[in-house]
Amino acid sequence: MRPRPQVAFGSLLVLVTFAACGAADRPGEASAAVAAPALPERFGLGTPVDEARIAAWDVDIRPDGTGLPPGSGSVEDGAAVYLLRCAACHGPTGTEGPNNRLVGTEAWEDFPATRTVGNYWPFATTLYDYIVRAMPQDSPGTLSADETYAVIAWILHRNELIGADAVMDASTLPAVEMPARDRFVVDDRLESNVVR
């Protein structure tokens, strides 16, 4: 139940007054004559949660690596994971589709022909954040930490960003340098009425 306002008696008096004027069927207007109760800073609603509950849902991975779990994966292991879990949608080498092209190292000046991990993604950690929540599309979030690190290693290697013998883990992944990192600029449209 909604908590009753503490002005019920006052409202009643006002109602009686209005009833004399023939306005008894408009209780909303009648009660408006009495100040509404002041709203609190907090309503005391919601249920407290502990850290375990938060940890079970918090899967965010930040650019500095915060949130990355223990585990590791090699390019070689990633090739097997990719073939089994990813290739059907992204193609045998990450370029054929039918879904998003993952691999592409072509240089671009004005516009990228396609947005690949190699030429457009600014942070390597985003791969982990995205895969763990949304991939593979037919069974999202089912790769183990080792499998996730491994398939990321394979994708980064195919984009010529890490060597064939590289291993990805919580310390190496955030350190991968992404070619598109410095392309991103803050939105400046609202500084002006001129189209930008």
Add this chain to the structure above:
Amino acid sequence: MSKSGQGVPRSIERRTWLAAALSGVAASSLLRTRFDAVDLLAQQSEPADPTKVMGRLVSELGSRAPGEQPRRQAGPAAPSSSSRTPLGDLHGIITPADLHFERHHAGVPAIDPESYELLIHGMVERPLVFTLPDLKRFPSVSRIHFLECSGNGGGAFNPARMPTDITPQAMDGLLSTSEWTGVPLATLLREVGVRPQASWIVAEGGDAAMLNRSIPLEKAMDDALIAYGQNGEGLRPEQGYPARVFLPGWEGNTSVKWVRRIEVTDQPVMSREETSNYTDPLKGGSARQFSFVMDAKSVITFPTFPYALPERGWWEVQGLAWSGRGTITGVDISIDGGRTWAPARLQQPVLPLAAVRFTFPWNWDGREAMLLSRCSDETGYVQPSAQEYIAARGEQTRYHSNFIRAWKVTPDGTVTYGLGDLL
């Protein structure tokens, strides 16, 4: 006590309803059988003279007239992840909820409202979870706002082949307007107690994409809602049931649907949707990030492809205008490809960050015409021409396409998308 899950215990509601239903059955059963037969007859077809046939009886759920069957249109890809509002079939500014555009990143999840919870944690004094009934106990607001996908209008310009046979629905139908009801996000953030160092929130959906977007705390504390109502009813599943983020004036994907977690932070998470996906490459090799606000835009919804004007004479040019920067203050119409302009009438209500319906009476003389609409908003921003837009951003940027569209009327009355003729 009409809000579900609140006030009257469910079992009492059901018992009362049963008692009422049973008492009426015996008395009315005979009569009802006859009425049912009449009702069936009335539904069979549209009679030649409806004044001579008793009409349909009441029903629990209404339906549209047989002659009014607007439909969303799915995108060309199969399976499509978006469907578009039939802009040319609607009146006023409110989009019927079942025609609100869709954009999903992993389909529409089926979420049990009884077990739904929204977790708010991070840089807060008291991490809390809120059930749907919890959310409905807070002071609520209802506000009319547009929602537009940042990819809306991507088909309005194609340097390789300018389209002519495109409808407003196919071009700009990722735009809808609803009355959204919910609790201000600021109320919930006060409830958990945001720590002074915080500057961002990260909202996450409970869909199979667990879509996440970083949102500046300033917006979250300003006019953001956690919405659970749409046009007088609960959210439709396609629109984020049981509850969604709603950020007035901002690109649609930031209004995270099916929201289940909000983390208060001091930095953006740099999710896929705000790095590789919803960013805007610009000519010169840079890419605009966190391009939240939808610029002012107007679109004519009649007359447009595929309609043909059957005769000269008076017609009403109609359309919608909206701006994520503020309230629409004016719409001008040109019938000669932009050489001369005249003001359109703005239908009330004209609301901030909501679509506005504009109308323009036009006495067509039967000669070729090129219809354009150009809106401006309270900040002084004026919808740009395609040339101005391309000069600023280049030819291949996909998102935030808001330049002036053009519709060519030929002497035989056919209407096609005519921007190609103006470039």
